[in-house]
Amino acid sequence: MAGMRLPCPICGERDRREFYYRGAALALHRPDPDAGDEAWADYVHLRDNPAGVTRDLWYHEGGCSAWIVVTRNTVTHEVLGAELAEGAR
Numbered sequence: 001m002a003g004m005r006l007p008c009p010i011c012g013e014r015d016r017r018e019f020y021y022r023g024a025a026l027a028l029h030r031p032d033p034d035a036g037d038e039a040w041a042d043y044v045h046l047r048d049n050p051a052g053v054t055r056d057l058w059y060h061e062g063g064c065s066a067w068i069v070v071t072r073n074t075v076t077h078e079v080l081g082a083e084l085a086e087g088a089r
Contacts, residue, residue: 018063
């Protein structure tokens, strides 16, 4: 089976190993500075792990240095598309 390939909007399709994965492309609710240890531990360590279509933030470290949002299916491993993060909605 071939490795996952990501469609960089600037460079075209590239091997996943050129990119650095940063996680879900959504706004996380940052706790208040005085929220307490449990709230901060949850914020730092707990993330959803959904099955199905997700939008993830990736950095094209081995290429053009662009931040992109990749839409992919975590069940089928199909990459559905990508866009520059600055234009993502």
